[in-house]
Structure formats: C-alpha cells, structure tokens
Amino acid sequence: MKGRIIIVDDDRSLREMLEIILKREDYDVIAFDSADSALDWLKINIEEVDVIISDIIMPKIDGISFLEKIKEINKEIPVIMITANTRVDYAIEALKRGAYDYVTKPFNNDELKIIIKNAVEKKNLESELMRLRSLIDNKQFPIIFSSKIMEDLYLKAISIAKTNSTVLITGESGTGKELFARLIHNESDRKNGPFFPVNCGAIPENLMESELFGYEKGAFTGAMSSKLGFFELANNGTIFLDEIAELPLTLQVKLLRVLEDRMVLRLGGKSPVPTDIRVISATNKDIEELVKNGDFREDLYYRLNVVRIKIPPLRERREDIIPLSMHFLKKCSQSHNKTIKGITKDATSFLEAYDYPGNVRELQNIIERACVFETGELLGVGSLPLEILGSSKTTDLTNTKAEDVVFSNFNLDKYMEDIEKKIIEKALEETKGNKKDAAELLGISLWALYHRLEKYKK
Numbered sequence: 001m002k003g004r005i006i007i008v009d010d011d012r013s014l015r016e017m018l019e020i021i022l023k024r025e026d027y028d029v030i031a032f033d034s035a036d037s038a039l040d041w042l043k044i045n046i047e048e049v050d051v052i053i054s055d056i057i058m059p060k061i062d063g064i065s066f067l068e069k070i071k072e073i074n075k076e077i078p079v080i081m082i083t084a085n086t087r088v089d090y091a092i093e094a095l096k097r098g099a100y101d102y103v104t105k106p107f108n109n110d111e112l113k114i115i116i117k118n119a120v121e122k123k124n125l126e127s128e129l130m131r132l133r134s135l136i137d138n139k140q141f142p143i144i145f146s147s148k149i150m151e152d153l154y155l156k157a158i159s160i161a162k163t164n165s166t167v168l169i170t171g172e173s174g175t176g177k178e179l180f181a182r183l184i185h186n187e188s189d190r191k192n193g194p195f196f197p198v199n200c201g202a203i204p205e206n207l208m209e210s211e212l213f214g215y216e217k218g219a220f221t222g223a224m225s226s227k228l229g230f231f232e233l234a235n236n237g238t239i240f241l242d243e244i245a246e247l248p249l250t251l252q253v254k255l256l257r258v259l260e261d262r263m264v265l266r267l268g269g270k271s272p273v274p275t276d277i278r279v280i281s282a283t284n285k286d287i288e289e290l291v292k293n294g295d296f297r298e299d300l301y302y303r304l305n306v307v308r309i310k311i312p313p314l315r316e317r318r319e320d321i322i323p324l325s326m327h328f329l330k331k332c333s334q335s336h337n338k339t340i341k342g343i344t345k346d347a348t349s350f351l352e353a354y355d356y357p358g359n360v361r362e363l364q365n366i367i368e369r370a371c372v373f374e375t376g377e378l379l380g381v382g383s384l385p386l387e388i389l390g391s392s393k394t395t396d397l398t399n400t401k402a403e404d405v406v407f408s409n410f411n412l413d414k415y416m417e418d419i420e421k422k423i424i425e426k427a428l429e430e431t432k433g434n435k436k437d438a439a440e441l442l443g444i445s446l447w448a449l450y451h452r453l454e455k456y457k458k
C-alpha cells in the first residue's frame with residue numbers, strides 16, 4: 001500500500017470513480033459522503049491518514065470549513081481540494097487557508113495521480129522529520145544513573161551546555177560518550193540546529209579532508225560540482241568528532257586551524273567560509289599518552305580539551321548497574337510485548353558483581369538477551385549469560401535456579417531445554433563451531449550432541 005487517502009464528496013459517482021482510480025494505484029481509500037461524518041472519523045484516526053481529498057461545494061459543512069477543521073486536528077496532513085473548473089476562485093481561497101493543492105472537475109487522471117503522489121511524499125517526509133526531531137528530544141535519550149559521580153558529571157554537562165566551550169569526552173567504550181555529547185547539544189541554545197556525529201575512525205583517510213571540509217567544483221578529478229563538508233553542514237549546531245584519536249596528523253593541523261579561526265576552507269576553495277559551530281570530540285584512548293608519544297598534536301589537544309568530561313567505567317560506579325538494568329528491561333519488555341516486572345535477588349547480585357569490559361553497552365546487550373529468553377515474571381539467573389555467572393560456572397546451575405524459579409507459566413522441560421541450549425551454544429562458541437571439541441567440553445558423546453542439535457532444529 002502506497003498510502004491511505006480519504007475522499008470526501010457528496011457526489012456518489014465522483015466518489016466511486018476516484019476510489020477506483022486510486023485503488024488501482026495501490027492506495028488504501030476510505031470515502032465519506034459528508035464533511036461531518038469524515039470529521040468524526042478523522043478525530044480518532046488522523047494518524048493513519050496520508051492525504052485528504054475533499055470537494056469544496058457540499059451541503060452542510062462546505063470544503064473550506066472542513067479544511068479549517070482538519071487543520072485544527074492536524075496541521076501536517078496535505079488536503080487536496082476538488083472544484084469545478086468554473087470556480088477556481090474557491091480553490092484559491094482554499095490554498096490561502098492551507099490546502100495543499102487543488103484539482104478541477106472534470107479530472108485529468110494523470111494530473112490527479114501526480115498531485116497525490118507528491119502529497120503522499122511530502123507527508124512521509126514530514127513524518128520522518130518529526131520522527132528525527134523527536135529523537136533529538138532528550139526524553140528519548142534519558143541518562144540513567146544513581147551514583148554521585150554520574151550526577152556530578154550530568155550537572156557539569158548541563159551547566160557547560162549553555163556556554164559555547166569546546167568539550168572533550170573521554171571514557172572506555174560503551175560508557176555513554178555519545179549520549180553525553182547529545183545531552184550537551186540538546187541543553188544548549190543550538191538545540192534546534194543540527195547535531196552532526198562524525199566517526200573519525202570510519203572515514204578512509206584519503207576522503208576525510210573532503211568529507212570534513214567539502215570541496216569546490218574541479219578541486220580534483222571527479223569533483224563535478226562543489227560539495228559541502230560536515231563542518232558547513234553542522235553550521236549553527238554541534239559537530240561531534242567521535243574517535244578523534246584516529247584523525248591522521250595531516251588533518252589534525254587542518255582541524256586546528258578551523259578551531260582557531262572558525263573558518264572552513266573547502267578543498268580547491270579560494271576564500272574560507274565562516275562557520276558557527278560547537279565542537280565536541282570523544283575518544284576511548286588515553287589521549288594524554290598519545291600526545292606524549294607524538295601521535296596526537298599537543299596544540300590540538302589543548303584546543304579540544306577546554307572542558308573535559310571523563311566518564312568512569314561502569315565497574316567504578318556499580319550503583320548504576322541496577323537502575324540501568326531496570327531501564328533496559330522496561331524498554332525491552334515493551335518492545336517484545338512481555339511483562340517482566342523485575343529482576344530476582346540472585347540475578348541482581350550477579351549483575352552487580354560483574355566487571356563489564358564493554359560497559360553500559362554490554363549491560364544493555366545482556367539485559368536484552370535475558371529479556372528475550374526469560375519466560376517468568378522476573379528476570380532470573382537462568383536467563384543471564386554464562387560470562388556473568390563467572391566463577392560460579394562450576395557451581396550447580398540447577399541449584400541456583402531452584403530458589404529463583406517463579407512458577408508462573410512454568411514448564412520444567414522447556415526450562416531445562418533452554419538451559420541446555422544455552423550451554424551448548426556457549427560450547428560451540430568456545431570451540432568456534434567444532435562439534436567434536438564441543439562434545440568433549442560438554443562431557444557428552446558427539447552422537448548425543450548431534451541428537452540435541454537435531455532436536456532444536458525442529
């Protein structure tokens with residue numbers, strides 16, 4: 001289906017004809033014979049609609065008043081008006097009041113199809129923009145913590161957000177560096193400008209300069225037209241230079257110049273372009289060590305490190321583990337339509353004791369996987385991956401579980417099978433898929449392993 005179209009016209013033959021034409025074009029069509037019946041329906045279902053087509057001259061509520069009422073419910077939906085070709089003045093009036101376009105009777109079918117196609121595209125584009133805007137909204141990126149150290153960092157981030165200072169965020173992988181960068185942007189006066197993340201480690205070195213600073217037509221063979229670089233695209237907003245330590249030395253010089261005079265010179269360009277940008281950079285490397293070894297320019301380091309946000313690894317703020325777990329569990333249960341209400345006491349102890357080399361990202365993965373596996377009302381030890389159970393690997397797994405089991409929707413065979421499956425997966429992972437070695441690790445015959453794998457296939 002290409003989109004849902006609402007038709008409102010008191011003329012039955014016209015309504016039916018439109019319906020046939022549009023359904024043939026693979027649109028979903030709902031037709032109404034009056035504006036008030038359409039309005040009753042739209043008040044509840046407007047989110048499901050892509051385009052509305054309405055006649056102008058109708059008894060009771062005419063097309064123009066109908067248009068105004070639609071705009072009160074939702075400003076974004078494109079409304080196309082139908083008018084007799086002798087009364088184009090009505091259509092002009094409708095355009096003034098926010099109609100998207102108009103068609104005259106009798107229709108030119110091709111013209112009608114193009115107008116509708118464009119209207120649907122416009123609507124989709126706007127929905128996408130709305131979605132992106134809502135992503136920028138802080139509520140979509142809540143920063144969860146309960147440790148004092150994170151509270152201090154959070155307050156620091158918010159207070160520096162209002163200034164224009166350049167910020168360097170450091171911390172191990174998965175500690176939330178990008179999350180903080182977004183927070184700073186969203187709390188700043190630039191929040192309506194772009195937040196432009198650039199992964200300096202992911203762009204090939206030979207393209208980096210033209211990507212960052214853009215180029216003029218003819219700057220090199222193949223430069224058929226000029227192109228804006230990331231710095232110009234991020235104008236009036238924030239550029240987030242992630243993995244800044246990966247920036248080659250040649251580009252470090254150029255970045256330093258941009259930071260010093262806030263001007264960008266496109267490749268092959270003659271005069272630099274002024275830009276208004278806040279720079280936030282991040283790295284999980286020990287940047288001071290890189291400076292010491294001459295792998296990162298000291299002068300650039302000082303320019304970037306005006307304000308420093310140093311996010312500690314999760315194992316140094318264990319109070320955050322359970323609040324974060326609950327947050328991920330809630331999100332994950334919602335998206336998987338589950339009703340897992342919490343975490344068992346035993347599982348909590350295991351989660352709190354683990355060291356998380358991958359930090360919050362690793363915890364998030366662990367909880368998401370556990371949430372998918374969990375069949376009970378509480379997330380229990382049985383759903384946690386073996387690496388978390390750590391040294392307790394050798395302890396009697398079934399024993400740990402007995403206290404942990406919640407007898408709701410419980411099925412012992414299914415439960416045992418889940419555990420068995422997970423342990424076999426783990427063995428296969430460790431042996432890189434070698435079944436003979438895996439069988440040995442598991443202490444069962446190769447034949448028994450094959451038998452079980454066959455069983456799981458069903």
Ligand SMILES: Nc1ncnc2c1ncn2[C@@H]1O[C@H](COP(=O)(O)OP(=O)(O)OP(=O)(O)O)[C@@H](O)[C@H]1O
Pocket residue numbers: 142143144145171172173174175176177178179180284324360361364
């Ligand atoms: N305090 C937190 N509250 C909620 N979610 C968090 C928190 N910290 C990190 N996350 C989540 O963990 C994941 C990793 O965070 P992020 O991408 O910001 O880390 P990073 O430090 O940039 O990692 P990398 O160095 O690997 O790029 C993201 O999904 C993020 O939303």
Ligand SMILES: [Mg+2]
Pocket residue numbers: 177178242
């Ligand atoms: Mg990151």
